[in-house]
Amino acid sequence: xxxxxxxxxxxxxxxxxxxxxxxxxxxxxxxxxxxxxxxxxxxxxxxxxxxxxxxxxxxxxxxxxxxxxxxxxxxxxxxxxxxxxxxxxxxxxxxxxxxxxxxxxxxxxxxxxxxxxxxxxxxxxxxxxxxxxxxxxxxxxx
Amino acid sequence: xxxxxxxxxxxxxxxxxxxxxxxxxxxxxxxxxxxxxxxxxxxxxxxxxxxxxxxxxxxxxxxxxxxxxxxxxxxxxxxxxxxxxxxxxxxxxxxxxxxxxxxxxxxxxxxxxxxxxxxxxxxxxxxxxxxxxxxxxxxxxx
DNA sequence: CTCAAAGTTGACTAAATCAGTCGGGAATGT
DNA sequence: ACATTCCCGACTGATTTAGTCAACTTTGAG
Numbered sequence: 153x154x155x156x157x158x159x160x161x162x163x164x165x166x167x168x169x170x171x172x173x174x175x176x177x178x179x180x181x182x183x184x185x186x187x188x189x190x191x192x193x194x195x196x197x198x199x200x201x202x203x204x205x206x207x208x209x210x211x212x213x214x215x216x217x218x219x220x221x222x223x224x225x226x227x228x229x230x231x232x233x234x235x236x237x238x239x240x241x242x243x244x245x246x247x248x249x250x251x252x253x254x255x256x257x258x259x260x261x262x263x264x265x266x267x268x269x270x271x272x273x274x275x276x277x278x279x280x281x282x283x284x285x286x287x288x289x290x291x292x293x294x
Numbered sequence: 295x296x297x298x299x300x301x302x303x304x305x306x307x308x309x310x311x312x313x314x315x316x317x318x319x320x321x322x323x324x325x326x327x328x329x330x331x332x333x334x335x336x337x338x339x340x341x342x343x344x345x346x347x348x349x350x351x352x353x354x355x356x357x358x359x360x361x362x363x364x365x366x367x368x369x370x371x372x373x374x375x376x377x378x379x380x381x382x383x384x385x386x387x388x389x390x391x392x393x394x395x396x397x398x399x400x401x402x403x404x405x406x407x408x409x410x411x412x413x414x415x416x417x418x419x420x421x422x423x424x425x426x427x428x429x430x431x432x433x434x435x436x
Numbered sequence: 437c438t439c440a441a442a443g444t445t446g447a448c449t450a451a452a453t454c455a456g457t458c459g460g461g462a463a464t465g466t
Numbered sequence: 467a468c469a470t471t472c473c474c475g476a477c478t479g480a481t482t483t484a485g486t487c488a489a490c491t492t493t494g495a496g
Contacts, residue, residue, distance in 0.1 A: 284406065
């Protein structure tokens with residue numbers, strides 16, 4: 153499976169964004185400072201998030217990002233697939249080519265990884281950004 | 295998460311072993327041929343499987359490996375942790391050190407990755423080697 | 437009692453991936 | 467005008483992965 157710091161950062165950054173964007177767009181600089189993530193790296197990440205319509209950008213001074221939808225309409229699976237491409241444990245295409253005919257051991261395990269993918273994906277599909285961003289987290293920190 | 299071809303190969307190889315070891319130990323050479331996995335790579339993998347008491351080895355001519363327990367007593371989680379070390383999605387220790395006090399956004403996501411770990415681990419704990427190794431797979435192939 | 441077949445082990449390496457940086461833009465509010 | 471912000475492609479060092487190599491020990495068979 154592919155679950156890198158890019159995905160982790162994306163979730164952290166969007167959780168931050170979800171908490172702060174009510175008072176206007178949030179700049180990556182702010183997120184960078186609060187979450188301790190490299191600004192330049194965040195730029196890369198948000199580029200992708202924007203392409204996937206998860207956030208929208210406002211340029212210029214006082215610009216930044218805001219969520220494109222309500223936090224309760226954003227599944228974590230979307231976030232992860234936006235930044236990390238697909239959440240696929242194994243790409244068994246090689247084996248398929250070698251004649252994975254549905255009856256061999258290769259296919260037994262193949263099926264296993266497919267099940268795993270489904271298992272993980274359903275986890276992230278059930279989780280919403282709003283599940284992570286709670287107002288009271290803000291208050292407790294300041 | 296760490297789920298590499300080592301883990302995949304280990305599961306494939308052990309499934310193979312589970313099917314064949316009734317007629318005496320199975321050599322890595324045979325597994326290598328049947329499953330199309332590099333012999334030298336298999337050696338590495340089985341070294342670890344032996345250390346974790348999942349298989350036992352018989353040296354010399356006509357030697358090979360056999361399962362140390364019944365296939366129905368071997369959880370996939372054991373196999374994977376034997377070859378790939380731990381199935382940990384993220385090691386948040388860095389963040390912990392930076393003062394992850396249970397109230398910040400970092401911890402919200404931290405909790406998420408812990409949940410995910412639990413979710414994945416329970417998947418592999420429920421799966422037994424015997425779930426993959428069915429006799430009829432053999433017959434169908436020859 | 438020799439030889440070939442098997443496991444044992446540590447070191448090594450090419451290729452890929454990851455995490456992050458750099459430099460130079462373009463837009464825009466003040 | 468100009469600082470602040472997003473935009474974007476190219477680059478890079480470090481790490482990990484997948485796999486190889488070489489040299490060894492053990493043991494069954496002839």
